[in-house]
Amino acid sequence: MMPSLVVLTDFFAVTNRALSYAAGLAVPLHAQLVLLHTRYDGLPVPEGFNERHTAPGEWKTDQALRHLAAEQTVPTEVDVAEGFLPEAVTEAVRRHHPLCMVLGRPSAATEPAELLTNAVMDLLRHAPHPLLLVPAVGWDAFPPRRFLLAVDGQPFTFNDADHQEVLSRLLQATHATLDAVYVTDDEHALPGASNVLETVRANDLVSTFAESRLHEVYHASAVAGVLEETARQEADVLVVVVRRHSLLGSLFHSSVTAQLIQESAIPVLLLPAED
CATH class of the missing domain: 3.40.50.620 (HUPs)
Structure with a gap:
């Protein structure tokens, strides 16, 4: 089919x-x-x-x-x-x-x-x-060559096995790269790079994922931190893991999701996941 x-x-x-x-x-x-x-x-x-x-x-x-x-x-x-x-x-x-x-x-x-x-x-x-x-406006790159995954460092599981294959199929089809970003501030300390890497690797989003492609951003605003890294990476697609209970957990709550949807200058791929 x-x-x-x-x-x-x-x-x-x-x-x-x-x-x-x-x-x-x-x-x-x-x-x-x-x-x-x-x-x-x-x-x-x-x-x-x-x-x-x-x-x-x-x-x-x-x-x-x-x-x-x-x-x-x-x-x-x-x-x-x-x-x-x-x-x-x-x-x-x-x-x-x-x-x-x-x-x-x-x-x-x-x-x-x-x-x-x-x-x-x-x-x-x-x-x-x-x-x-x-x-509608603000982006020009096609096909996309650089994907940036925004994560909050907490474990997640996709509610459908097919959902975790979407990103890998897109990466393979467009010969694109994948980096990841997570945002920290004084109030939300994340468990560290190794644990954040594990949340990405555990879900088989890509076959391999190097630590050098994980970027920590210190910023008081999760949205601003993600968007700044998106611009720095010159990313073509922003990928966001969306949690069921609040549409994004921890730093990434519903208002953050809404702001990323509204403010991202590039296409946004939302991947629903269980908590």
């Missing part, structure tokens, strides 16, 4: 570069695309699509999606769901077994940042699956 990338196309992904980014990744991954559209996603309707929930509007949406699928350079199918976003994604994961979901992050000038962040948080709570967020 050909692997797939499910692109959420509720006129956020299709109005920026998320779809082309997903199509570009699909080539080395030998994957197909699934354009997932939910008719009643619960999100405010973007400007210009006020009639999309009427019968003529839904027909136009279906036609537009089929035309969009036909334009792609990789095999692409359309999946239209009638439910709300978390339920639609849960069903899409069951049907298509995607490597990850892909969602475009609109610029703050076009949509409030909180709108997408709340949708992502809700999605991760109810339909935990690897999710790749692609900013």
